[in-house]
Ligand SMILES: CSC[C@H]1O[C@@H](n2cnc3c(O)ncnc32)[C@H](O)[C@@H]1O
């Protein structure tokens with residue numbers, strides 16, 4: 001099926017924003033420019049007064065945690081996990097995982113996200129189902145806490161998830177391995193994860209160096225910082241590694257990241273709320289590290305709005321470094337799109353260019369925040385909010401059009417999510 005998005009401003013890979021047309025053929029962008037006479041679209045979307053960007057890639061989240069939004073706030077990471085989050089997660093059943101993920105789908109689509117990298121506990125098949133129901137891309141892993149009595153079983157569940165879902169829904173679902181963190185997975189266990197992932201050619205998604213305590217505890221326990229001893233397990237020898245957070249890094253940690261071409265998911269909102277610190281993003285970018293953006297879960301953020309993360313990435317590093325160019329607006333936008341696509345290892349994603357996947361967000365510019373129209377990228381990153389998301393396309397499939405969700409029943413999803421959250425709190 002051919003689709004034409006007519007008379008639309010397009011954020012091109014070089015940061016320019018010409019007024020033009022986007023032609024889609026199946027799941028790809030066929031061309032951007034003047035429409036040839038022989039291009040006969042089955043569907044025309046009026047792009048007047050709209051800006052087209054690549055769909056956001058949320059490079060680190062826990063979708064089903066939407067059920068725990070506003071459940072435990074204003075706490076530091078380990079206190080939050082140990083005393084509030086892990087006890088209630090232990091009560092979650094597969095219904096909770098599905099409806100929590102569906103609530104995340106609504107929120108992600110409404111805020112312009114078309115790909116999410118997700119790590120959560122059991123029943124990741126239900127997260128896959130939610131992503132397929134929504135029609136967006138999911139890069140999923142079974143989050144593994146690698147200790148007795150059930151670490152091995154969790155690893156096996158990740159293997160099954162890979163076998164069952166990698167490449168599902170026309171490639172919209174891919175699967176990685178999800179050892180949770182160095183402080184929940186001992187070295188011998190990480191070696192097993194590395195081997196299992198390598199046998200399947202799968203990538204690794206892991207939390208690394210999120211807090212100062214994590215690094216200090218590792219020095220006490222292993223005499224080494226996490227990046228140093230995790231490297232020895234072979235986990236970073238996998239084809240593709242995505243490390244969330246990377247807040248507390250020294251020169252050697254950065255050398256390891258570069259050596260293994262590890263991609264970093266920066267989560268400014270969650271890091272600020274959990275008072276963890278923040279990643280040295282300007283240095284990582286300067287050193288050529290693929291640095292993407294994630295929201296983390298809705299219980300530590302507390303939303304899944306990637307435009308907010310783009311804005312925070314642009315703002316936070318300026319004030320920290322007293323340098324307005326620390327992360328310029330377009331670089332922040334690329335972190336949420338093009339670099340996100342690289343971080344989750346999906347080729348041909350994250351740019352509006354012929355041959356790329358037709359994952360597109362259209363922003364309605366008919367509101368005050370979009371005037372005057374001096375610079376559209378600046379307006380998006382510094383002035384607009386997710387309320388401007390109007391139409392969302394993923395792999396050529398229209399997921400939302402003129403604010404109307406095409407694949408998701410929002411009223412039912414909110415009802416079911418509330419029902420699940422109420423039961424969990426009993
Ligand atoms: C074992 S499944 C994934 C696991 O991760 C937990 N989680 C959510 N946010 C964070 C974070 O910022 N750092 C570490 N772990 C986090 C989530 O609650 C799941 O238990």
Ligand SMILES: [Zn+2]
Nearest residue numbers: 207244296297
């Ligand atoms: Zn996380």
